[in-house]
Amino acid sequence: MEPFLSKLLAASLIPPFLTFWILVLWGPKIGKPRAGWVGLIGGMGLPLLLSTIVFVTWFFTGPEQRDALTSAAQNSQVLWSQLGDFKVTFGVKLDSLTVAIHFMVCFIAFWIFFFSIGYMAGHSDCVHHQSKYWRFFAYLALFGFSMLGLVISPSLLFLFIFWELVGLCSYLLIGFYFDTDYAPPAAMKAFITNRVGDFGFIIGLGIVFTFLGTLDLEGAAAAFKTQLAAGTGLFAKTVSVPILGWSFSGMTLATLMGIGLFCGAMGKSAQFPLHVWLPDAMAGPTPVSALIHAATMVAAGVYLVARVFRLLTPDAQMFVAVIGCITLTFMALIAIVQTDIKKCLAYSTLSQLGYMIFGMGVGAWTAALFHLVTHAFFKAMLFLGSGQVIEGCHHVQDMRRMGGLKSKMPVTCWTFFIGVLAIAGTGIPGFHIGDLRFGLGGFFSKDEILAVAYDRAFNWGRFESGGEHAAAQNGGWQIANSEREEASESVSLAAFSAQHKTAQPKGAPELAEQDAHAKQEGRTGEANGHGAGTAQEAGGHGAEEGHGGAAAHHASAKDPVAAGMKALPKWMFLFAIITAYITPFYMFRAWWLTFMGKPRDPHVHEHAHESKMMTLPLAVLAVGTLVASYALFRPMLAHAAPVAADAPLVVAVDGEAHDPAASLIALDHSADRNPHSKLVTIVGFSFLVGFAVAWLVYRKGLGIAERLKNTFPLNYLHTLLEHKYYFDELYGFLWVRGCRGVAAVCGFIDTWVIDLVYNLLSSVTERLAAFTGRVLDAQGVDGFVNGISETADDLAEALRRPQTGGIRKYVLWTVGIGTAVIAAFLLAPYGESAWTVVAERLGFGTHGG
Amino acid sequence: MLDSGCRVLKGRVILRLLLIASLGFVALPALAQAQAAPRVEPGVVYATPGGWFEAAMFYVFGGLAIASALGVCVSRSVVRMATWLFFALGAVSILYFLLAATFLAAIQLIVYVGGVLILLIFGVMLTSQSAWVRFTPTRTNLAVASLICVGLLICLMSVLAGTDFGPPSATSIGTPVEAIGRRLLTHYLVPFEIAGVLLMIVMVGAAHLARQEKN
Amino acid sequence: MLAIGLIHYLIIAAVLFCAGVFTMVTKRNAIGILIGVELVLNSANVNLIAFDRYHGKGAMDGQIAALFVIVLAAAEAAIAVAICMNFYKNLVTVDVDQGDALRG
């Protein structure tokens, strides 16, 4: 079955790629509505079919078999090229994460393609009287190809290649209306901003390549672990970087590597400070916004962080968390003041992406990916809804001019509302029947991220006592145990310095002392665990193992604190909570302004209409949101977690109360510290608060909001938010003007230094050429050539004679000469008559045999 | 009238029936394998070399091949030449059967007889103004050609007579089609592909050459 | 006499070859020449298969070579007939002796 599944995944790349070429080559011939259908069927329909087969098969496959399949796919990679000892392989990454994301991408993209057929048909997309409808679907197909390739890449190199292809598609699609004045700059902005992130990504890749020696994800993770244990390579005492001559002390470089890799994600997922491109990317057609800038491409950044999670150090992870936290808060604030419906959604996307990145940063690996999936569904739906609105309102995007569209487009209105509910995390907090809780999308996924963040911020102290020394017996963690006091001032370096102490031979008594210490502590931990009667899963487990002295690996016994993972600063948790209150507010605002209330622009309202074809994807995605919230994805991602997040230096925390996966640290579910029950009171009803405030402000239209805008403290805040914290201006000052200055200097050097040298050289060459041409060429070379040609002429005249053109004469001559040659050979060596021999051979011979 | 016609024709009818029967019977190429059981395991050919039956078949069809080749030489009408060629090719394909190259024999029949020959006749029909146009060669031409060809034949015979081919190796009996296919797609893959490309080029080229000029 | 060996087939091939050459040399009709070429190719095939049968290593190289010859002969015939038709289109005859000008 293994080759079958991974082959199906690989095969899913073929149809979009072929479709891309078909549309590129014959697009104009295929025509306007048909190109869309070709794009739909070839670009996403067939991959969706294959993906569904894989998804369903995977869903019904047992865990052991899944692991076997994963390793089989890993082992059946093909050598692509070899550079010395460095081998580049390609193949298919087949694990739960890939399968789930692959299916998610296929499914959402399929419905967005479907939506596009209708949406793009209604757009005047002619440039110079030629429709570029087909071109849109060609780009979409190429995007599908790249995105699916990104998802199934087993190696960072291929991931990077597809990563760049995705970026290219984004560029092409944002600049789809290249005949307008706003789209090309937006496209360039997106492209350049992404390149900034990719620069960091390349540096990260370089460090991976140089020190870990492979770009394969599994291989890199294994090398990371080995080098950490052995204290070599990346974790040597001082690491000097070749070429540059810099040297770093140990862990620093590993942290830089993690940050570098994360830079790529920052660019693609539009994290602060590279977030500026995403709102401008709304210049592209709305399906593109839905497809790329909400559901799939931007999610690639989160996917990347999930994939390189095993290469992160605690500091790098904290960096991730900080970036995520900043993004999620500040972008949500901007969304409050946006009046353009798509930009409002764009900032909400930024904020939600921030949530995911923040989740990765706090270690909520599963939860962040789960949020990615649920968010993909409802955000695609929201964007498609906004596309429907924009299409219906004849390209009016300003929410202030809408209102009261409910009666005109009911399906859009209510699916949009489902999206609002989902993103706001609507549910019944604290209530459950058995394991079944009631809520939509964000209620589950966001809650899980917040729970982990809470645990990280408030319950992290539980690792300070109890299990750490016991845990030190396990895996790569033993390096960190006994020298903690020596490294106490810099906890983040504890693992590193400890490892060096271990690496250097120490006295036997000291080792013995360590051992005894560990045993004693283990016993204590055990006593704590039982005595307190709390279900300290991690500590208790670790204690038992430590006590037994057995090296049975149980990753939940990992001690994150010992590795240098600090508790989360409380302000970051606070920020996330505040955002959870802001999100329902601005989403409800957007929905209310668009669909409810009284029509504010009668002209717009009068012409608003709903397209039947475009409502189908909305309905499907609404159902998909519901399904994805409850079923299919969460268990699959949780299955992927133990292996994919099995990092040596950082830990992944499992946010689900009832599902402690093997290598993830479980949340502290003791009654007094249960994050979920805490969150019920802190943030459980945030959606109600947000909705209520929004309704109070906007129930009568824009009047109250206008008044609020002009009151004292809010007016300054409003200006600040409206200018997006002046980021564009800042970048304009820093980079654009800076670049211009550098360019001026370069121009000066070009004119006065380089040109001077060139002109001198050219005059010398000119003189030399004149001499060569007049003397050497005319007399020496030409004479030789003419002599040859005259000789050839004479020869040809002689050879022309036998060329009669009579084909039969040629044959005659050939055969005649051949016969003569054979005859000559025959007559020379043999005296005996040939016929005698022939007769003898045939049995007529008189000699007898 | 009717009765006399009957009497005259009856004998000829029976003769014709016998002729058809003998044609059908004699030309049964698979009779080369007649010395074994009728149920043949695939991949195994029961041609026993050295039997009288093989010899008889060889002399009959070898003779037919030679006779047909000579017929090609002496015919003047191109269609008759093609007909003689047909008999020559058929006889050679039966020689292939005798040589245990069953697949080659069938392919020879399909490609040569079914394809090439029809193509030739086609060419004749498309390129002759009248059905009976004949271009006779000069006597000198004939004489020189006969001289050289007979000389060539003598030389070839002498070469054959003077060469010791050594004892035959008894390994290559039978034509497992599967074996040919495998060898063609492994060891001979590159020539096979090149032949495929060539055929495509030929198709395009022939279509280009034979197309109607557009005025 | 009764035992048919390699030499028997080679003799037949030789006769076919000479007949083919004779046809090529004496026929003035382009298609006649083509027929001669086919005879020559067939004689080569007989040689290949006969050698394969009697001196083959069991790998059927001779048969495969003959297969290629047949394929190429088919290709050659197609092109040749097309050329004949062009020839006829230009010169209104298929007498090759008329086509001795070295230009198109």
Add this chain to the structure above:
Amino acid sequence: MSQFSVPWTSRYLPSANVFVRNMLLLSALLAGGLIAGAAITRYYFDGHPLASFLLILGPAVTLAGLLGLAVAVKAWRLIEASLMRFAFFILIGAVVGVSVGVFAGALFFEWIQALITHPANDPTRFAYFGGELMLSEIAQACPNLPRLVHGAVWLFQFPLVRDLVNVGIVFGWINVVPAYMIWWERKIAGRIQSRLGPMRVGRWHGWAQTVADGVKLIFKEDLIPEGADKPLFKVAAYLAFVPVVLAFVALPFGATYVFREMDVALVFILSMMGIEVVGVILAGWASNNKWSVYGAMREACQMVAYEIPMGLALVLPVIAAGSLNLTHIVDSQTGGWFSWMAFRNPFLFAGFVCYYVASLASCKRAPFDLPESESELVAGFHTEYSGFRWCLFFFGEYAAMFVVSALAVILYLGGWHSFIPPSWVSGLGEGVAARAISGLLVSGPLWFIVKCVFLLYVQLWLRWTLPRIRIDQVLYACVQVLLPLTMLLLVGNTLWVWADEAWTSSGWSGLSSMLNWSLGGIGVLFMAGFFAIAVYGFYHRRRLVGTLVIDPLPAA
């Protein structure tokens, strides 16, 4: 084919009787003489006691033949009367009888084979044509048989004898098929055109019409036009007929009912069908008639063009079965109608349709009967032919129709397997009777022939339903439609077979079995509809015939 009929009235009966009597007499004398001669030579060469036995048997056979002949002639009226009454049952019985006979013959041959390779005998002795199985050895191996049977069995040890018997069967079949197909075609044509078709000769629905026509054609004058290329004109008719006969050599009617089982049977049959064209082209050319040349040209175009899609379509099941051997291909379709090739996957299903269309063209059947289009070319390539040569063309054409239908049946429709899965009747055991029953019911030549006859019927049906298309349309249909389609099918089928293997080996064959069953269901529905229409037609036959007055006609 022109419509003609010879009223076979009683005035001509005596002369026909004489002819039949003479032929039978001749054959009886020949048989007797042959056996006597064989006995004499045998006696002369090794003094075997069998010779004396044969010396008695020879004259006895001759006498019996003569007696039987006399009885037949005298009882002609009686026979004719019974034929008239039971002709329909005789016809059906003949088909069944042929099958049973062939089956029994195969069993008999197998037995002979077992006898020859009996452990008591030295098998190396039988590798030679001479055969050295002694009567005493046969008697030793089968002590319970009477001596007469031993003697008869003794003859069959010689492969040549067995081959002669087989050749006889093949020739007999080739004669039976066209004769009855022509009659059948005329009946079908009549029904489709709301008439009755031949009704008189042989009384019951004119069943002897073709026989009468054949006799007429044999006695017809054989014309060769002035200015024709006489040798080519003569040889062309044989070239059109003989290859088809040869195609039957490799055509299996059942697992063991094949004259020569070849590795390359498929290619061989295809090549024979290709050679048939040479005859047609030569006929057109040699007639010295421009209509005939047109017909020949059309035939050449059509055949060269349609051989390619036909061959490609035939390669599909070969790929699916993994063998060129027809018997193996049919063996891979054992197990009920849903395991037939045509229902394996959609590509094969489409391939079957493509093959059937291409085979119509390669048999020059309507709507592709351009080479002999009567209305434009005055019968095309056989305009100048008459009498027996003309007859040969038609025997060739109808036999070729049977061959292509047989190929379709073998490659796509399960060959000689019935639609019943063999597991349904697996309780029969292993005895001879069980084998005979399963040979007749589950897999046997009867089924093969029934399927062939159905496909033949569709050919006839199409001929009288569809109008003839133009030559450019013919070539367009081939080059622009069938050729790309079959190429696509080839690729698709290959991928399917590959994917199916992968799926099956991974334990997941849901899609393929689902498609398999649904395609099989389509086939069953189609056949059920067909039979429903046929039954409906039979019950309402009088109404369908319309205003024709059929009651006064004989044997209506």
